[in-house]
Amino acid sequence: MILEQFDESAAEKADAAMVVAPPSNFGMVDTGVYRSGFPDPASFGFLRGLGLRSVVYLCPEPYMETNAEFLKAEGIRLFQFGIEGNKDPNVSIPVDAIMGALRHRTGCLVGCFRKLQNWCLSSVFEEYHRYAAGKSRLSDLKFIESFDVNCMTDCLLRLIYHYHGCLQKSKRLAYSER
Numbered sequence: 001m002i003l004e005q006f007d008e009s010a011a012e013k014a015d016a017a018m019v020v021a022p023p024s025n026f027g028m029v030d031t032g033v034y035r036s037g038f039p040d041p042a043s044f045g046f047l048r049g050l051g052l053r054s055v056v057y058l059c060p061e062p063y064m065e066t067n068a069e070f071l072k073a074e075g076i077r078l079f080q081f082g083i084e085g086n087k088d089p090n091v092s093i094p095v096d097a098i099m100g101a102l103r104h105r106t107g108c109l110v111g112c113f114r115k116l117q118n119w120c121l122s123s124v125f126e127e128y129h130r131y132a133a134g135k136s137r138l139s140d141l142k143f144i145e146s147f148d149v150n151c152m153t154d155c156l157l158r159l160i161y162h163y164h165g166c167l168q169k170s171k172r173l174a175y176s177e178r
Contacts, residue, residue, distance in 0.1 A: 020045045058105040104135040111144035
């Protein structure tokens with residue numbers, strides 16, 4: 001009979017490395033576009049499996065070093081926008097407030113995106129509430145409701161045209177009667 005010494009801590013570390021768990025509040029927004037709370041090292045294996053090319057970080061606080069190292073090792077680009085969030089649920093924010101006054105930044109961004117996708121407002125709000133939970137606030141819902149889809153559509157079309165070179169004078173189509 002051969003006996004081997006079993007190191008429980010090594011076994012636990014190996015099990016932890018094999019666990020594939022999504023970050024908190026993880027969900028798919030669209031094909032190849034995901035949302036989540038701030039990931040921790042336990043969710044790195046899950047994120048690695050998604051084949052991410054970039055991460056959009058909406059908070060003004062510096063990005064954690066361990067997460068930045070993970071992104072660098074995986075060749076994932078980080079885009080930080082640093083939008084201030086309002087942590088006081090008792091503060092009333094006017095509808096025309098800038099995005100910096102929002103409490104649930106990701107929920108507002110996704111809510112506006114859903115309006116671009118022509119979701120009905122009740123479905124947009126239901127998804128917002130599902131992910132926002134305790135961070136849900138009326139000012140965020142007013143912001144989403146007042147988001148002007150037409151303005152954004154025009155802006156997106158200009159970006160697409162510019163990207164494909166359609167806004168250059170030499171490539172414009174001209175109508176002429178013969």
